[in-house]
Amino acid sequence: MxxxxxxxxxxxxxxxxxxxxxxxxxxxxxxxxxxxxxAPPQQGAGRELPAQWQGATLRPLALSEVEQRFTRHFPGTLARFAIEAPPAETAPAQGGVANESIAAGGWQVLVLRGVDKPTRMLHPAADCYQGLGYRIAAQQLELDRQRQLWRCFEATRGQAGSGQRLRVCERIVDANGQGFTDTSAWYWSAAMGQSQGPWQAITVARPL
Known part of the structure; x- marks a missing residue:
């Protein structure tokens, strides 16, 4: 045996x-x-950076240390710009009062995040600002002059009167021009094939 x-x-x-x-x-x-x-795709590789946005000249800005760390895990691209001329004003949202310009006066920053497939890592801008220590308030939907819908909010950090206060607006646009103001709605629409990529999340911030 x-x-x-x-x-x-x-x-x-x-x-x-x-x-x-x-x-x-x-x-x-x-x-x-x-x-x-x-082979694993290099998502967003070779994408050409825009020189203008809504008639305004864009100046590329370096990513912050936090943004650089974020891009190491983000399945897409991230670019940051200074807007050197103010774009169009917003129109009154349906059922609301006239809104102030998305980018009236002062410096403005445009952040573009691009993805080629649905991902849960495309977070709302409000979540990103909260993660950086900002308080979020006055969230509402607004229409711009092109009748495009945006989700806007105020982000505040520091002491009242001496801290930083920003007006932030965002939307997601697909390859066919369809827009979304809610990341969950975008995700499920993209995952179910109802929205075609690539997609771009547009975030505009200006001081108040």
Whole structure:
């Protein structure tokens, strides 16, 4: 009985040692012969940065340290710009009062996030500002002069009167021009094939 078990163990080990190099060779062959388009995509690679937005000249800005860390895990692209001329004013939202301009006066910052597939990592701008220590208030929907709907809010950090207070508006646009003001609605529409990519999340911030 012991002899048979010993022989079996030797045979199994011999067979395994013979098959292991073959498995390694097959894995290497499969990797080398894999078509190039099956490699993990570099999403957003090669995207051309815009020079203008709504008639305003854009000046590229360097990403902050926090943004650089974010891009290491974000499945898409992130670009930040200074808007050097004010875009169009917002029109009154349906059922609301006339809104102030999305970008009236002062410096403005435009952040563009691009993704090629649905992802839960495309967070609302309000969540991003809260993560940076801002308090969020006065959230509402607004229409601009082109009748495009935006989700806007006020972000405040620091002491009243001496802190930082921003007006932030955002929307997501798909390849066909369809717009979204809610990231969950965008995600499910994209995941179910009702919205086609690539998608771009547009965020505009200005001081108050």
């Amino acid at each position: 012991f002899e048979n078990s010993f022989v079996n163990r030797v045979l199994h080990k011999t067979l395994w040692l013979a098959l292991l190099p073959a498995c390694m060779l097959w894995s290497a062959f499969a990797m080398l012969s894999r078509p190039a388009d099956t």
